[in-house]
Amino acid sequence: MNGIPFARERNVTLCHVCGYVCPDDTHVCPRCESAVHTRKPNSMARTWAFLIAGLIFYIPANTLPVMFTTLLGSASENTIMSGVIEFAEGGSWDIAILIFIASVLVPCIKFLVLGMLLYTCQRRSQWAMRERSRLYRFIELIGYWSMLDVLVVALVAALVQFRGLSTIEPRLGILFFGLVVVMTMFAAMSFDPRLIWDAEVEDV
Amino acid sequence: MSENTLPPSTQAPGRPQVKARKARISLVWLVPIVAGVIGLSMVIHDFLNVGPKVVVSFLTAEGLEAKKTQVKYKNVVIGTVTDIALSEDRTHVLATIELNQSATPFTRADTQYWVVRPRIGAHGVSGVDTLLSGAFIGADAGSSEETRKDFTGLETPPPVTFGEKGKRFILHTDDLGSLDIGSPIYFRRIQVGQVVAYELAKDGKGVDIEIFINSPNDQYVLTDSRFWNASGVDVSIGAAGLKVSTQSLTSIISGGIAFREPKYSPDAKPADSNAEFKLFEDQATALAPPDGDPKYIRMRFNQSLRGLVVNAPVDFLGVNIGRVVSVDLDYDPATRTFPGVVGAVIYPQRLGAANDKLREQAGGGDEEEQTTRILGGFVERGLRAQIRTGNLLTGQLYVAMDFDPKAPKIAYNPKARPLEIPTVGGSFDKLQEQLQAFVDKLGKIPIDDLANNLNGSLIELQKTMKNVNGQVLPQVTGTLQQAQKTIGAANATLSDDSPARLQLGQAMEEVQRTARSVRVLTDFLSRHPESLIRGRTGDAAPGSYKGSSSSREIAPEPAQ
Numbered sequence: 040m041n042g043i044p045f046a047r048e049r050n051v052t053l054c055h056v057c058g059y060v061c062p063d064d065t066h067v068c069p070r071c072e073s074a075v076h077t078r079k080p081n082s083m084a085r086t087w088a089f090l091i092a093g094l095i096f097y098i099p100a101n102t103l104p105v106m107f108t109t110l111l112g113s114a115s116e117n118t119i120m121s122g123v124i125e126f127a128e129g130g131s132w133d134i135a136i137l138i139f140i141a142s143v144l145v146p147c148i149k150f151l152v153l154g155m156l157l158y159t160c161q162r163r164s165q166w167a168m169r170e171r172s173r174l175y176r177f178i179e180l181i182g183y184w185s186m187l188d189v190l191v192v193a194l195v196a197a198l199v200q201f202r203g204l205s206t207i208e209p210r211l212g213i214l215f216f217g218l219v220v221v222m223t224m225f226a227a228m229s230f231d232p233r234l235i236w237d238a239e240v241e242d243v
Numbered sequence: 244m245s246e247n248t249l250p251p252s253t254q255a256p257g258r259p260q261v262k263a264r265k266a267r268i269s270l271v272w273l274v275p276i277v278a279g280v281i282g283l284s285m286v287i288h289d290f291l292n293v294g295p296k297v298v299v300s301f302l303t304a305e306g307l308e309a310k311k312t313q314v315k316y317k318n319v320v321i322g323t324v325t326d327i328a329l330s331e332d333r334t335h336v337l338a339t340i341e342l343n344q345s346a347t348p349f350t351r352a353d354t355q356y357w358v359v360r361p362r363i364g365a366h367g368v369s370g371v372d373t374l375l376s377g378a379f380i381g382a383d384a385g386s387s388e389e390t391r392k393d394f395t396g397l398e399t400p401p402p403v404t405f406g407e408k409g410k411r412f413i414l415h416t417d418d419l420g421s422l423d424i425g426s427p428i429y430f431r432r433i434q435v436g437q438v439v440a441y442e443l444a445k446d447g448k449g450v451d452i453e454i455f456i457n458s459p460n461d462q463y464v465l466t467d468s469r470f471w472n473a474s475g476v477d478v479s480i481g482a483a484g485l486k487v488s489t490q491s492l493t494s495i496i497s498g499g500i501a502f503r504e505p506k507y508s509p510d511a512k513p514a515d516s517n518a519e520f521k522l523f524e525d526q527a528t529a530l531a532p533p534d535g536d537p538k539y540i541r542m543r544f545n546q547s548l549r550g551l552v553v554n555a556p557v558d559f560l561g562v563n564i565g566r567v568v569s570v571d572l573d574y575d576p577a578t579r580t581f582p583g584v585v586g587a588v589i590y591p592q593r594l595g596a597a598n599d600k601l602r603e604q605a606g607g608g609d610e611e612e613q614t615t616r617i618l619g620g621f622v623e624r625g626l627r628a629q630i631r632t633g634n635l636l637t638g639q640l641y642v643a644m645d646f647d648p649k650a651p652k653i654a655y656n657p658k659a660r661p662l663e664i665p666t667v668g669g670s671f672d673k674l675q676e677q678l679q680a681f682v683d684k685l686g687k688i689p690i691d692d693l694a695n696n697l698n699g700s701l702i703e704l705q706k707t708m709k710n711v712n713g714q715v716l717p718q719v720t721g722t723l724q725q726a727q728k729t730i731g732a733a734n735a736t737l738s739d740d741s742p743a744r745l746q747l748g749q750a751m752e753e754v755q756r757t758a759r760s761v762r763v764l765t766d767f768l769s770r771h772p773e774s775l776i777r778g779r780t781g782d783a784a785p786g787s788y789k790g791s792s793s794s795r796e797i798a799p800e801p802a803q
Binding site for chain 1: 269271272273274275277278279281282285311
């Protein structure tokens with residue numbers, strides 16, 4: 040598009056791990072002995088698979104309770120959204136927004152962005168390729184921050200154990216939520232951003 | 244770089260290899276498949292685990308919270324309240340409960356639901372744990388075959404849980420008193436059960452109390468057991484002194500029921516479940532022989548009924564056979580008087596053996612006819628009701644029924660309902676009549692005439708007295724003076740130195756001497772009786788007297 044030549048045109052391949060420029064026909068990086076591919080193998084299918092798995096896990100992650108709290112005998116189970124609503128109704132808007140962003144917004148953005156990237160790559164769309172690759176980098180960056188929720192629950196459940204007065208236990212939902220985050224991270228990892236640019240050439 | 248140097252010729256077959264791999268389905272698709280299977284299995288598990296939904300209506304949703312309040316049976320969670328809504332007419336709260344799959348028995352038609360809240364009452368404290376944890380809904384599955392979706396929640400926990408061993412009985416009483424659900428039932432002062440329900444009798448003329456006696460003590464409820472209200476304190480003063488009797492502190496505050504079999508009950512069997520009993524006012528009436536069916540009678544009295552109160556006893560020959568239930572006034576237009584109408588109930592069975600014999604003699608017919616006939620016979624023979632004074636101090640009256648053979652015949656109407664018993668005036672009435680008659684007689688005495696006569700007599704008397712005063716008294720004075728003089732003269736005559744006295748003394752001495760001479764003579768004559776004929780001889784003792792009249796008397800002796 041902008042005349043930057045593809046590696047294939049120069050008959051070289053980049054090692055994914057150490058960045059060594061290998062000759063086109065090498066299969067193992069001469070420097071770090073990792074497998075060398077011109078593109079991440081089976082990238083689209085893997086990304087799709089992880090993305091779909093993440094989406095499936097996202098349903099129980101939101102419907103099942105993530106936390107079980109007992110405070111002075113009154114027990115309650117909270118899902119992610121009910122926790123957000125509870126904080127919002129309690130007046131803690133800041134915490135509610137924080138949890139909402141980390142637990143709801145970020146995974147949703149990841150699903151949308153990854154889905155959009157995959158879709159456009161499969162359609163070999165040449166629309167806003169630079170912005171799309173920027174989006175991909177953003178996705179990779181924020182990916183693990185969603186684990187914040189899982190960490191909070193794990194920490195709180197470990198710390199708040201005052202028998203009789205107040206206890207907090209993790210519930211199944213948080214496991215699924217963790218799986219969602221892992222799956223989206225896998226999806227983001229298995230996506231090869233170079234596929235965005237492959238739309239410029241006819242054959243992959 | 245050192246080891247792996249593939250010849251460039253392999254490049255050509257390399258590309259088709261890649262293409263072949265593309266065509267194959269990647270193993271990575273297992274990940275979403277596994278995810279899908281997990282998700283699906285959870286959905287299926289949930290779906291299978293979803294138990295029935297029931298809707299329970301409560302009066303208030305106090306303490307209930309949707310999605311938080313749990314439903315427990317024996318403190319095991321069997322479901323959750325998922326929704327709380329108002330009923331359409333806004334009188335109730337409808338709590339939707341999602342039961343667990345295992346809690347299907349709790350949809351049986353006679354399942355009971357109630358809200359467990361902290362309760363503090365006379366029977367004790369319950370539900371303390373809910374102070375911290377909030378209220379929960381208690382449930383007790385029934386035994387019915389049918390199932391239901393809508394239930395009416397109880398406002399108080401049922402006192403008896405399903406499946407508890409024991410028997411239920413029904414007690415009939417006039418009013419509930421201080422009894423309540425949960426009130427204890429005592430047998431020999433040991434709590435053996437409790438009141439589980441009560442309701443008004445269908446005709447509204449009493450209360451039906453349902454009680455539950457726990458096993459094994461339910462076997463002590465016999466067919467002729469007597470139940471009485473053991474609430475409160477009984478204080479009685481008798482010859483033995485003051486006596487206070489109660490059941491327990493709880494029963495004083497919140498009421499209770501006690502039962503006992505009568506002392507003599509030879510053929511009593513354990514009562515069946517749901518047997519019906521009468522609840523008596525107190526122990527004494529409960530253990531008294533049964534009264535049987537009351538008979539209503541009516542009496543008309545032509546006298547004041549002051550002092551006759553409802554519940555006053557009705558006596559028959561001194562036996563208390565009933566009580567007064569009403570005291571009313573009637574108006575008799577013929578005589579323009581207000582007769583008092585007294586209604587009373589009598590218990591023929593209180594007559595005991597007499598009643599049985601009378602019924603035997605009365606012949607066939609139902610009890611009502613028999614009673615009518617017996618009473619008819621009594622009235623013919625002079626049965627009359629009378630109001631008598633039971634207590635002179637307080638003026639308490641009672642109705643006494645006695646045979647009065649002299650009573651005038653009165654037509655007895657056997658068809659009349661209530662049966663009417665003829666009456667006679669009371670004992671005080673009779674006394675009053677006699678007094679009246681006496682006063683009437685007194686009134687008939689002509690006091691005025693008597694007084695006039697008396698007046699004339701008095702005037703006469705006065706005149707006489709005047710005469711006496713004017714004429715008789717001066718004469719009397721003269722007479723008295725005369726008498727005084729006479730007495731003075733007599734006095735002078737009889738004094739010590741008077742001549743008459745002296746002469747009297749001398750005369751007495753003369754008489755003495757004469758007497759002595761006579762004795763000498765008689766002595767001489769007794770020794771010498773012959774001297775009367777021959778005269779005095781020499782050896783005869785000297786004597787100075789000659790025999791006179793007495794010598795003649797002595798003369799016949801020697802002749803014998």
